[in-house]
Amino acid sequence: MDWKGNILTTDAEVAELLRETRRIAVLGIKPEDHAGQPAYYVPKYMQAAGYEIIPVPVYYPDVTEILGEKVYRRLADIPGDIDMLNIFRRSKDIFQHVEAIIERKPKSVWLQLGIRDDDAAERFAKAGIKVVQDLCLMVEHRALLR
DSSP: OOGGGGBOOSHHHHHHHHHHOOEEEEETOOOGGGTTSHHHHHHHHHHHTTOEEEEEOSSOTTOOEETTEEOOSSGGGOOSOOSEEEEOSOGGGGGGGHHHHHHHOOSEEEEOTTOOOHHHHHHHHHTTOEEEOSOOHHHHHHHHHO
16 A cells, blocks of 8 residues: 555545544643643543543653543653554654654544644655644544544
């Protein structure tokens, strides 16, 4: 399969991805005291919609639980398969996670609204990982599956 087929851009492709996803690791998730920020309320919404959320905060070293789930500090430490890696990091910070993400091999990587790294997306796609860039997971879920 041509790797470009792993870059998802249409509503139909995104809806299919959301339907086949059950377990979402959230890189850059924020704790409850940041409830007004998308890096908290988007995963909370997805959890309420029935998805399993695996918190992977980048900061907040003292936090051990977010949304009632155990916090993991490294993708490699998460047991079991990851259907989707939802990323809340600045575009300029994506590169530092690329190798760990490819090693962990989630089925998909979703870069939140405002986040885009075409080089990383191409590397993910060539590794067989589906990619969505610059879209809000919560907004797309509401629009396509509700």
